[in-house]
Amino acid sequence: MGVELRNGEAGFHELDDADFTDYDLVYHVRDALTSVSMGDSDKYNELVAVMHHRGPLAPDEVALLVTSLKALSGAVSYIDSVLHESLLSSIFSMNMWNYRPDVMDALLELIISLAASNGTYIDSCLDMLVGNFTPPNYFTDMLKQPRGIARKDQVLSRVHSSLKVLADLVPLSPMRLLPIIIQRKPHYCSKEIILVIYVENMLKLESGIFGELVGSAMLSGLVDLLLDLDVEIGWDDILQDESAKGIFSMELEDVDEDIDDELMDGGELPRELSRKSLVGNLFARKLDSLMVLIFEHLESCEVGRRLVEVFETLLQPFQKTVLTAYKSKFSQFVMFYACALDPENCGVRFANMLGDTFISNSHPPLLRMSAVAYLASYLSRGKFLSTSLIADTLKRLVDWCLDYCTIQEGEINPKAHRIFYSGCQAIMYALCFRMRSIMGVPWFKSQLLMPINLILSHKLSPLKVCLPSIVTEFLRQSKAAGLFITSERFNFDDYLESELSKGFGGMERLDMFFPFDPCLLKRCDSFIRPYYVYWSMVRPTYDDGQEEGSDEEVDEAPLGGNTKSREDFDLDEFDSAMNQMSITPKDSLKHRFGAALKEPLRMPSRIRPSTSPESL
Template identity: 30%
Template sequence: MPWLAPLRPSISARFIADNGWQGNSANYQVLRLKFSADPSEEDAPSSQELQMTITALSQKVSQLNGSCSTLVQDIVECQWVARSSVFVSAYVRFLGNLVSAHSSYMGMVTRMLVGFFGYLPSSLGKLPNHDQVSRAMIRARVHYALQFILDLVPTAIFSTLFPSLVAEFPHKSDKKQAHINYLQNVLKVIEYAPALQNRLLAMITDRVIKVDVEIQVNVEDLEDEEGEELEAELTGNIPQLKDTSTIIEEDDDESDGDVEYDDDEDIDAITNIRETVDKLDSMLYILFEYYSKTLPTKYSHEPKPNAMDTFELMLRTFDNTILPTHRSRFTQFLLFWAAQKSPEFTNHFCVSIIEKALDNTRPQKARQAAAAYIASFVARAKTMSKTDVRVVVRLLCRYLGLFVDERSHECHGPDVSRWGGFYSIVQAVMYIFCFRWRDLKEDEEDEFGIVEEKWTSGLDNLCKAVLSKFNPLKVCAPTVVETFAKIAAHLQFMFCFSVIEQNKRAGFANDGELESYFPFDPYTLKKSKVWIEDYYIEWQPVEGLEDDDEDSSDVDNDADEADELDEDESDVSR
């Protein structure tokens, strides 16, 4: 652009100071082209020239009203992040002055800054005649600019910044690196805009769980054979997904499937699912790492106030976003992990979920979901004490006993549509029993000082419920019923097989079975699994219990039955 050459820095600054650009279309267009010029052009303005122009415009920022919006847009969209630090300082000061004088430009400025939160190509940091600027430096400059303008206009945090952060969040189908970068940058924003913490973490959880659910939806869309094979990978029945990258890498890595398929469409679909799993794994790792900064490092009986605040925030997010989501596999493990950082957290989580499961005013589906969560948590939570396990079981069994006593006269046979909440509690207790039966035995001393081992009080109400007219063994998930029946009989707690056989012969008509969904079934994401391993109870075989039919009693994750009690190499009654 040779015609820009006559407009040297000193002249440019002078004619701006003299308002020579106002009302003069030619001069105005010259200013616009200074900022929209391609830096690779031979005659493109230097950073020093642009800096002097920016400094001069800063003195006239009050005059940059709506009639100058095209010039402002050119300045906001100019290539500034890879220029000299002196230019960046001048540019950021200009942005601060601009939004202070004209709030109408705040949206344009924040959207530009938030636009750097996603994937950054390495070419972004390269400009002719400039030292290369790293991605880390670019991000630091962007956050410096954003923090600077928020300090000047704090009201923009809610009115402008938050909507921009929501709008710019990568779509669930976008590549992994875009999600990783964006997530890390949003968490960085919380450091200097703490008022947004609750909203941003809720938003992040909502977006993460959308990616989580998409995996299951896409698996179900596959043909039966391919879907079953991939489902097996996700649930740990065969070797886990290939680890293709780490979360600190900038460039996307692609994973080739271990299995060959004939149909190109299936290959593409499976590749996409694997990439989505890898993306979710990295996003959850980042969230675990973020929350670990304030939660206790080790099991703590006296968590600090900030740890309490963090857990309360996580619990609210769980109630509002995770619990109502049906088909998530992994996002809920954030709460599973956090709730085991302190007995206070464990109790708080259990009380909250039990209240929802026993609340007759809540919809059946909501109560069943809550019952599945309490069952799965108590069964799998390694730090949960024997005492706490017994307390939960007693509470649930007390409910069962009262329910049978008060409602039996209304029952004319099994009906999951009417008594679904009750059945979900029966299923929860049976599920817990299969995992924690060792903790449900107590030593009791009689009047002669003889110590006997007895089942914890209240478990007799489970027997009452099983043998009642409600007939829960008919509607509870078959794999749970069969596993419980075998273990209960082996331990001489109760005998259910006669009821099971009667149900088979009678062929009761009902509205269906309870879903066999337990949200804390084995966690198979390879990178983020390290946060879970020390808190997770794997299936423990019952000594001496022999399985007559391994295939029918397998309680591991299954594509048709949504996963049960076992781990991949175990079956229910080894």
């Protein structure tokens, strides 16, 4: 047997002796555990000290720790949750990021043995594993080095393997795991690397064997985290609001005075300035990184033919939180990208859901207004959407607005009829982007033209209430296309912002909320670009006389069509094109839309993000 253990006299410093058999080691640990109940705690305290050791370990200390952990694995039935509380506390507080692979393996063997032996320990074992999803703060700098990356792989691969083993041994463990993961989720103010690694782990669980049971909660938790970061990015951090400026004439305000003067003289603005004020914003950088992780996860789901399932799961937190969110600016692009990856299923489903929410009287007014703002922005910006889907969706809005007109006898009242006005504005906004392609739909003139004119000429006067820049652009395109058949005199000066317009939406200014305005998060934008309609790409109906090829016309993209992938998209070419786009001079709306009618100014190339509602 080698060294003989007489009445457990050997100390724990001798347990790494090669002459000990496995039985000897287990026997020695059992003796230390049982001696506590008899009032002798010396050996037990030595064992706790081995587990509780912190700081760098010498080779003999590492060997002792491995030996003790293995011995404990064979003696778990002797561990008492009350008598051995200090030992259990030391074991569960051990951080795998601090140890070599041999220690990790011995520790995880003990954790699995504890969980399988007694249901009392399952929550503590799961909490210990989830606690190792992220490294301690002092370790984060090492993640920039090869050895730190290697340690990360060693830890996380073992954690997830252990979770799978526990799922087999303890069938209830996945359900017990869920609240622990949500509770352990780092605060959004945590370091970016901590958030990124935790989200990586959540996505790995969602796509693994736990997905069926905890996937929905994983994705809901991620959406909540995105939104926490999103609302911390104030619009003042991006651009100052000037509500007198129109949606199609928004200018970037975060430029130097000399650059601003150059713009006044017809100069060009480099595209990078659109994100200047977000540089250094920690919340924006974290949100950008996390959304890229989710975009990549969606791509893997699409390859694995489970995107529709994941999209349906994402719809729930979107409807519950994002759609009603306070100042959501970028997190909604997760839904946009999922739709872009699968227009035929996800793309159609999203449009229908937003349309259903707006039309249903069972939803609160502000939710309906938010839904139709999302819908208008989505129909306008989704390059992957077919003209037929856009036309069908607009017809639903037109039919609802026309039905509303038939039962209303009152006069203009922005507050009382705000849902109606939000629907009218959504129709006009989408047509500003899509009128040329919609005109090619065979039934457009027969089924939509007359209803639209009846709505706009109704005594509720939506043209006098909706946002003037949208009304003006819509009227200009309608006139050029010969579609605006009302007898009302066409005068742009009649549609400057009035008190009626300012009253629409109240303090929330929902009339200026278009959630899929250009995404200013740099890395996210590289995913979105190939599927996105920028205003510079739109060929308005009044542009027939322009030089051929001076702009890219947004044609119908067949469902599941040939939209460029991110890998095929030439970012340098895109940036070059963006830098050639002009910005409208800072003249008043009256000057632009009055004196300039004979030679209408081109719409600006880039549209400043519109303000979101202050409250929902």
